[in-house]
Amino acid sequence: MTNFLSPASQSCQTLTDWLCYIEQKHPQHQIELGLGRVLNIAQRADLHLLPGKKILIAGTNGKGTTARTLEQLCAVQGLSVGVYSSPHLLQFNERLRINGEDVADSLWCEAFAFIEQLRGDIELTYFEFTTLASFYLLKQQQPDLCLIEVGLGGRLDATNIIEPDLSILTTVDLDHQDYLGPDRESIGREKAGVFRTNKPAVVGETDIPQSVLKYSQDIQAQLLCINADYHYSITDSGFHWQGVQSRLEALPLTAVPLQNIATAFTALEALALLPSQQQASQVLAELSLPGRMHWLSKTPGILLDVAHNPQSAGYLAAQLQFIKAGYARVHLLVGMLKDKDIQQSLAPFHQLADRWHLVDLPGARGASANMLLEQLPTQCSYSCYSDLESGYQKALLSLQANDLLVIFGSFVTVSAVLALQKETDV
DSSP states (O other): OOOOHHHHHHHHSSSHHHHHHHHHOOOTTOOOOOOOHHHHHHHHHHSSSSSSSEEEEEEOOHHHHHHHHEEEEEEEETTOOOOOOOOOOOOOGGEETTEEEEOOOOHHHHHHHHHHHHHHOOOOOHHHHHHHHHHHHHHHHSSSSEEEEOOSSTTTGGGGGGGSEEEOOOOOOSSSSHOOSSSHHHHHHHGGGOTTTTTTEEEEOOOEEEEEEEEHHHOHHHHEEETTEEEEEEEEEEEEEOOOOEEEEEEEESSSSSHHHHHHHHHHHTTTTOOHHHHHHHHHTTTOOOBBSSSETTTEEEEEEOOOHHHHHHHHHHHHHHHHHOOOOEEEEEEEBBBBHHHHHHHGGGTSSSSEEEEESSSTBBBHHHHHTTTTTTOOOEEEEEEHHHHHHHHTTTTTEEEEEEEEEOOHHHHHHHHHHHHHHH
């Protein structure tokens, strides 16, 4: 292959160098949907032809927990699994896991150098560049199963250049309207773009937009819908799942949304990869995902969750209705991006919060604490902070032993608190 490495990229020696180079070429917040560029480059090295069974996971919320559930349920059966996801919480390496391990810096550097040379003079977005690098690494590692999370939408997302054996649509709610459309019907249609003709498409959304049903029918996808083709329930004996032909009973309850677990089971049943009752119980007993219902402490309570839109915020608030019974007061530390639906995301917590701790988030997309305050009841108790670190430290100082602090609003918020906690633990 002729060397097309630019002078700037030739100086990249570390993963940090490469990420800075890619960021400078095309900042992360600049999004350009479309498959033309990324497919053109992928076809030069067959990067779109991933190994093993391939599952493409789209949805407004629940992609990460569904992918983690699938990963663990396959790993317990002795299968090798690659998972591509975004965004990361602490380190970029988290975006690709092979057999439960984040891919090492050296392999990322090798992949970025390959893509930089492969692309020639075609410009790539940050997400396109990292997606192609991940596909290169998956082809190198040859796992039995590739779990690919969609970045944004589905139809025009860079991940959609692959041909999945099965597609998943977890949920559909209002988010990224500037790119996906103003309502659930248009957003649902974009996300359904990951479906394929004559291939299974598992839908975990309980209120399925008509656009999803119509598109599925138009292309003759094999639709499997929650509460119609598969079901789950909770009893005193645990969590029960009923699939198309199989059933798993009395499984351990977990902090991961059961709706997503049921969707994962259904996907594996459709691919003839359903674990045994014993294997499923073993996985669910230990199932968790960083940043999702993530406890840092129980006394006082410190709980992290990346809820950042109305649907995920509603789920978190519903969980807090049960959790708060064990605590005297509920503190909420919130930092959000200003392109999110702040009003609807905070509304479920109005009756739950004893005190709000509102923080400015940095960057072009970061909302100020005052923007958050404008969406709260006038009589609420609150404090505003110009940065997350001071807000977190002051919130901790205000806690009594029997108080609960819930931190949410953005991946940015949760990742920053995890980083601060990591520094404290060292």
